[in-house]
Amino acid sequence: MSRVSTPAIETVRLRKEFSTRAGLRVAVQDLDLSVPAGGGVHGFLGPNGSGKTTTIRMLLGLARATSGEMRLFGESVPERLPAVIGRVGAVVESPKFSPNFSGRLNLRLLADAIGAPRSRVDAAIETVQMQGRDRDRYRSYSLGMKQRLAIAATLLKDPELLILDEPTNGLDPAGIREVRETIRGLGDAGVTVLLSSHILAEVQQVCTSATIIGNGRMLASGRVEDLLGASTAFRAVVPDPERAVAVLGAAGLSAVVEDGGVRVETTDAARITRLLGEAGIWLSELTTLRPDLETYFLRLTEAERLGREP
Numbered sequence: 001m002s003r004v005s006t007p008a009i010e011t012v013r014l015r016k017e018f019s020t021r022a023g024l025r026v027a028v029q030d031l032d033l034s035v036p037a038g039g040g041v042h043g044f045l046g047p048n049g050s051g052k053t054t055t056i057r058m059l060l061g062l063a064r065a066t067s068g069e070m071r072l073f074g075e076s077v078p079e080r081l082p083a084v085i086g087r088v089g090a091v092v093e094s095p096k097f098s099p100n101f102s103g104r105l106n107l108r109l110l111a112d113a114i115g116a117p118r119s120r121v122d123a124a125i126e127t128v129q130m131q132g133r134d135r136d137r138y139r140s141y142s143l144g145m146k147q148r149l150a151i152a153a154t155l156l157k158d159p160e161l162l163i164l165d166e167p168t169n170g171l172d173p174a175g176i177r178e179v180r181e182t183i184r185g186l187g188d189a190g191v192t193v194l195l196s197s198h199i200l201a202e203v204q205q206v207c208t209s210a211t212i213i214g215n216g217r218m219l220a221s222g223r224v225e226d227l228l229g230a231s232t233a234f235r236a237v238v239p240d241p242e243r244a245v246a247v248l249g250a251a252g253l254s255a256v257v258e259d260g261g262v263r264v265e266t267t268d269a270a271r272i273t274r275l276l277g278e279a280g281i282w283l284s285e286l287t288t289l290r291p292d293l294e295t296y297f298l299r300l301t302e303a304e305r306l307g308r309e310p
């Protein structure tokens with residue numbers, strides 16, 4: 001198998017159970033995750049408690065899977081982790097930096113510890129755009145800068161795959177923007193990034209592909225464009241929205257009055273114009289509503305909740 005076609009991350013029927021006082025808790029079930037290698041940002045999205053951190057911890061050998069298979073660059077995990085971990089950087093918990101040392105000195109000490117050349121320190125500082133602040137003490141940094149330094153630390157070994165668990169958690173909007181730009185830059189530079197988050201709107205702006213999970217199970221996976229394209233809706237402006245909703249509803253379409261117009265869930269615009277025209281309702285406007293990832297995600301996870309055993 002060529003290296004290009006081997007996914008950076010692959011799980012097959014991955015499962016994790018925790019025994020708790022309340023009984024068995026299934027945190028991850030039948031998860032088939034596939035993240036292609038070769039660069040780009042893959043979103044790993046799900047509400048709080050949906051199993052993202054547990055999955056990442058298993059991939060990194062920090063937690064044991066109950067059953068299923070995991071591979072990083074084709075190598076079985078955790079058995080072959082030592083062979084592949086050099087190609088993988090991860091920020092799962094806040095790393096420990098010395099508060100009284102500068103960011104640069106912290107990175108230099110880390111580079112020495114892992115035997116990375118010191119030139120990587122300059123490169124890492126540049127990549128996360130901390131030039132100008134790298135000689136200030138760590139304790140003077142904002143949360144966003146601390147997070148960028150954590151990312152810089154993982155870059156010292158020049159990883160092909162970067163796993164980031166909720167890297168924007170707790171950051172203010174400016175910090176989120178800074179970290180987002182850093183992640184986007186890494187993806188563009190050819191690093192494959194797995195970016196876990198429950199904040200959809202901001203992830204949508206950096207991810208090229210995404211996997212959405214709920215209750216430990218995969219709900220959808222694919223290119224963000226395709227995920228969104230599959231759930232197109234239209235807004236129709238008509239003189240009598242209530243009657244239009246009745247006509248479209250009678251034909252089996254999901255339609256509601258929204259902001260003085262009619263929102264119709266379908267990918268078939270011609271059907272809307274035909275149905276309304278046949279009923280003598282003349283459209284003055286028909287526009288595509290591209291739902292954002294947030295709407296799509298809420299719809300998926302809501303359906304998941306509704307479908308769950310009580």
Ligand SMILES: Nc1ncnc2c1ncn2[C@@H]1O[C@H](COP(=O)(O)OP(=O)(O)OP(=O)(O)O)[C@@H](O)[C@H]1O
Pocket residue numbers: 018019020025026027046047048049050051052053054055198
């Ligand atoms: N050590 C543990 N013992 C028992 N249950 C656990 C343990 N770790 C996680 N869980 C449970 O497993 C489920 C998945 O948790 P996990 O932290 O993986 O979710 P998450 O998607 O990362 O959520 P968040 O966005 O809040 O970090 C939750 O129900 C959680 O309570």
